[in-house]
Amino acid sequence: MAPSQTPGSNSLKRRGLMFVLSSPSGAGKTTIARRLLAEDDEIAMSVSVTTRPMRPGEVEGRDYQFADRARFDAMVEANEFLEWAEVFGNCYGTPKAQIKAGLREGQDFLFDIDWQGTQQLYQRMETDVVRVFLLPPSIEELEQRLRGRGTDSEEVIEGRMARAKAEISHWDGYDYVVINDDVEACFGKVRAILDAERLRRARQTGLVDFARNLMR
Ligand SMILES: Nc1ncnc2c1ncn2[C@@H]1O[C@H](COP(=O)(O)OP(=O)(O)OP(=O)(O)O)[C@@H](O)[C@H]1O
Numbered sequence: 001m002a003p004s005q006t007p008g009s010n011s012l013k014r015r016g017l018m019f020v021l022s023s024p025s026g027a028g029k030t031t032i033a034r035r036l037l038a039e040d041d042e043i044a045m046s047v048s049v050t051t052r053p054m055r056p057g058e059v060e061g062r063d064y065q066f067a068d069r070a071r072f073d074a075m076v077e078a079n080e081f082l083e084w085a086e087v088f089g090n091c092y093g094t095p096k097a098q099i100k101a102g103l104r105e106g107q108d109f110l111f112d113i114d115w116q117g118t119q120q121l122y123q124r125m126e127t128d129v130v131r132v133f134l135l136p137p138s139i140e141e142l143e144q145r146l147r148g149r150g151t152d153s154e155e156v157i158e159g160r161m162a163r164a165k166a167e168i169s170h171w172d173g174y175d176y177v178v179i180n181d182d183v184e185a186c187f188g189k190v191r192a193i194l195d196a197e198r199l200r201r202a203r204q205t206g207l208v209d210f211a212r213n214l215m216r
């Protein structure tokens with residue numbers, strides 16, 4: 001038996017999953033996503049294309065692929081996105097190219113996308129998608145986090161707060177909802193969801209052979 005098929009090693013061949021994190025802006029998706037990526041080498045970020053300007057500290061190709069509107073529209077036209085949406089006046093889309101091949105190879109992908117994109121992904125890729133929604137402990141705390149982040153102008157913060165309640169109203173379109181009151185606790189819960197979802201029978205494509213060997 002190959003070492004990767006040792007019982008208990010939990011590394012049987014499996015299909016990758018699409019792990020979606022959504023929340024109102026400022027609730028902590030990026031914080032949780034970065035931690036997951038740093039601690040888990042089986043999951044990679046799905047890097048979206050966006051027409052919004054780059055923020056200080058962001059890196060082209062790591063945080064987003066930054067594109068102008070003409071380039072984005074051309075990608076929509078060429079059907080290069082698994083999903084796309086307009087958020088806060090900017091366009092965001094998930095490029096399809098590497099995702100489908102990666103899933104077959106057992107690669108998991110993390111998506112930091114809004115509820116519209118989540119619905120589209122789910123319609124297209126249903127059983128591959130795990131939908132997690134993060135909620136802030138309160139609206140006041142959400143605003144404090146946006147201000148504390150120090151990346152947006154007053155006008156942008158007001159726009160994000162104005163949309164927060166509408167975004168929160170989509171919580172029931174998700175498989176899991178986690179309140180991000182404490183980063184450690186929230187991360188632990190998100191981690192547990194990912195671990196459990198990886199063990200779903202349907203994803204463990206190596207189980208058939210493994211069980212057959214056991215029964216020989
Ligand atoms: N549990 C928490 N307690 C206190 N502060 C937090 C917590 N989680 C995240 N933060 C802080 O809140 C701010 C917003 O978090 P983050 O940027 O991760 O939100 P986001 O949901 O990704 O926002 P956006 O949708 O605008 O990208 C950051 O400054 C982050 O450090």
Ligand SMILES: Nc1nc2c(ncn2[C@@H]2O[C@H](COP(=O)(O)O)[C@@H](O)[C@H]2O)c(=O)[nH]1
Binds near residue numbers: 052092094112113118
């Ligand atoms: N539908 C999609 N939404 C996306 C995508 N990438 C990011 N987002 C969402 O946009 C807002 C704003 O993000 P920000 O980085 O400008 O603060 C946030 O809700 C993201 O989840 C995407 O590819 N598709």
